[in-house]
Amino acid sequence: MTDDGTAAAAATSTLGYEQARDELI
Incomplete structure (x- = not known):
């Protein structure tokens, strides 16, 4: 839980x- x-x-x-991948397909 440090980063x-x-x-x-x-x-x-x-x-x-x-999301970007869904837009391409």
Whole structure:
């Protein structure tokens, strides 16, 4: 629980990636 900011950033980038992939398909 030390890298809360990193975890949040990773989750956000993953979410954005999933959304972008849905747009392409």
